[in-house]
Amino acid sequence: LLRGRSKHTRPLPPGPRPWPVVGNLLNLFLLQRRLRQPPHAVLAAVARAYGPLVYLRLGARSVVVASSPSAASQVLTARDRELSGRYIPATFRISVYTEYSFPWAAHCDDHWRWLRALCKRDIFSIGRVEGHAGLREGKAREMVELLLRRQGEEINVGELVFRTIFNMLGNMLFSRDVIATAGEERGVKSDGSWNLNKVMSRNLQLGIMPNLEDFYAAVFGGLDLQGLRREARKNLEMIYEVFDGVIRERRVEMEEGTGGEEVDGKEDFLKVLLDAGCEDVQLKALFLDIFTAGTDTSTKLVEWTMSELIKNPHVMAQLREELQRVVGSPDRGTTAVRESHLAHLPYLQACIKETLRLHPPVPMLLPHRAVEACEVMGYEVPSDCTVIVNVWAIGRDPEVWKDPLRFQPERFLEACSVDYKGMDFEFVPFGAGRRICPGLPVAARVAPLVVASMVHGFEWCLPGGMGADRLGMGERLGLVLEREQPLVLVPKSINAMAE
Numbered sequence: 001l002l003r004g005r006s007k008h009t010r011p012l013p014p015g016p017r018p019w020p021v022v023g024n025l026l027n028l029f030l031l032q033r034r035l036r037q038p039p040h041a042v043l044a045a046v047a048r049a050y051g052p053l054v055y056l057r058l059g060a061r062s063v064v065v066a067s068s069p070s071a072a073s074q075v076l077t078a079r080d081r082e083l084s085g086r087y088i089p090a091t092f093r094i095s096v097y098t099e100y101s102f103p104w105a106a107h108c109d110d111h112w113r114w115l116r117a118l119c120k121r122d123i124f125s126i127g128r129v130e131g132h133a134g135l136r137e138g139k140a141r142e143m144v145e146l147l148l149r150r151q152g153e154e155i156n157v158g159e160l161v162f163r164t165i166f167n168m169l170g171n172m173l174f175s176r177d178v179i180a181t182a183g184e185e186r187g188v189k190s191d192g193s194w195n196l197n198k199v200m201s202r203n204l205q206l207g208i209m210p211n212l213e214d215f216y217a218a219v220f221g222g223l224d225l226q227g228l229r230r231e232a233r234k235n236l237e238m239i240y241e242v243f244d245g246v247i248r249e250r251r252v253e254m255e256e257g258t259g260g261e262e263v264d265g266k267e268d269f270l271k272v273l274l275d276a277g278c279e280d281v282q283l284k285a286l287f288l289d290i291f292t293a294g295t296d297t298s299t300k301l302v303e304w305t306m307s308e309l310i311k312n313p314h315v316m317a318q319l320r321e322e323l324q325r326v327v328g329s330p331d332r333g334t335t336a337v338r339e340s341h342l343a344h345l346p347y348l349q350a351c352i353k354e355t356l357r358l359h360p361p362v363p364m365l366l367p368h369r370a371v372e373a374c375e376v377m378g379y380e381v382p383s384d385c386t387v388i389v390n391v392w393a394i395g396r397d398p399e400v401w402k403d404p405l406r407f408q409p410e411r412f413l414e415a416c417s418v419d420y421k422g423m424d425f426e427f428v429p430f431g432a433g434r435r436i437c438p439g440l441p442v443a444a445r446v447a448p449l450v451v452a453s454m455v456h457g458f459e460w461c462l463p464g465g466m467g468a469d470r471l472g473m474g475e476r477l478g479l480v481l482e483r484e485q486p487l488v489l490v491p492k493s494i495n496a497m498a499e
């Protein structure tokens with residue numbers, strides 16, 4: 001103890017007094033029971049009591065939580081070098097995955113740097129992302145066609161959007177639909193092996209289940225008493241088997257000279273990555289990372305945006321008016337929204353930003369880790385400590401945002417310089433610094449395109465004539481911020497209504 005103490009020349013950040021053995025787990029459990037709120041809201045309440053930088057002990061694990069713009073700026077930029085390690089949840093410590101994974105790279109080491117550079121230059125470069133615009137527009141069109149066929153029926157918005165975005169990414173990655181969407185209805189039989197979404201969702205669920213190893217690594221580390229890692233490994237094998245098939249097929253095509261599959265006139269990621277000399281194990285980890293990091297996040301953003309639009313009909317009307325002015329009247333309900341329209345739709349962009357402020361899909365940035373001890377706001381952040389940035393709390397801070405709980409897209413029209421690109425620390429839904437989301441250029445197109453396609457040609461209402469005031473907006477934290485109840489809506493084509 002004495003040695004431990006003498007190491008710190010600065011005090012630890014303030015926080016509730018820890019109990020022996022359990023640390024603050026008990027405090028948090030009791031607070032959660034009292035507030036009946038998800039973890040990010042509970043941590044926001046702790047920050048209100050102790051300040052913007054809080055120190056907690058979760059069992060034997062040290063955690064620092066940053067909950068203000070200046071604390072976030074310190075963690076994500078001033079101390080970016082020391083705090084950009086990643087805490088890997090025990091359930092995900094499966095070497096064949098984490099050794100090659102991008103989000104779960106424990107250090108910003110040479111492999112991570114190589115992957116980031118590859119993404120920036122070859123995968124998420126503006127040119128490459130724009131080159132795939134037609135492909136994403138095609139998937140959005142398929143979604144609209146399906147909505148036209150199912151007018152007047154109840155639609156689970158999250159499920160539909162998930163399929164659409166999953167297939168957008170599947171086609172960008174390796175030129176394939178991953179889940180049957182409209183094809184299923186047209187009688188195209190979906191191949192069971194392609195139904196990856198369920199296995200992937202299960203793995204995400206496993207990742208957030210409390211794991212004893214995360215709290216008491218010295219005692220339970222590596223034992224997997226709850227069997228969580230075992231199940232995750234089994235799922236991973238199933239996912240990798242499917243990716244193996246795709247990669248094998250492409251390698252054969254390339255050897256025979258029939259490959260080099262092109263998407264919308266451009267090369268897909270698989271081709272680019274094979275040309276860059278990626279090994280199969282790297283490709284599989286990267287595919288999994290992109291599907292898991294890109295699909296749920298973008299889907300939840302669309303689902304929350306639609307929820308807020310239903311709750312705020314005047315915003316929905318104004319958005320539709322903007323869409324019809326810029327895109328034109330929907331032609332018998334068929335969307336004509338294109339990605340090139342997005343730059344001319346400031347109100348749509350403001351709606352997306354306002355949703356990201358109130359309902360950030362990743363409410364607490366993926367857990368960072370101190371690769372060495374450092375000072376933040378005059379306090380000591382010990383080496384190996386987990387560091388969490390509570391983006392959700394920052395987005396609802398009344399000292400930062402006027403009337404923070406109101407959905408008011410206009411605030412982003414007035415303060416249009418506030419953006420999510422990692423420079424404005426009151427608004428960092430994609431993070432900032434070296435770990436900032438590399439998929440931002442894709443996310444910034446996918447979610448607005450899908451929302452615009454849904455609003456442009458359709459009126460939406462709640463089932464059974466339910467009033468918007470009865471739509472619950474309760475939250476639940478999976479790996480991303482989910483609605484407590486799925487959003488179910490009934491679409492009606494605007495053209496059909498006019499007729």
Ligand code: HEM
Pocket residue numbers: 102103104105289290293294295297298301360361362365366367429430431432434435436437438439440442443447
């Ligand atoms: C609305 C959609 C999205 C949101 C809100 C979002 C948000 C985030 C956040 C908060 C992080 C962690 C930043 C940190 O640790 O400081 C992250 C990391 C990441 N995101 Fe996204 N993301 C979205 C979409 C996407 C898409 C579409 C892709 C890929 C196509 C993607 C790929 C990744 C990857 C690979 C990482 C890990 C980066 C690293 O650790 O170095 N994301 N994202």
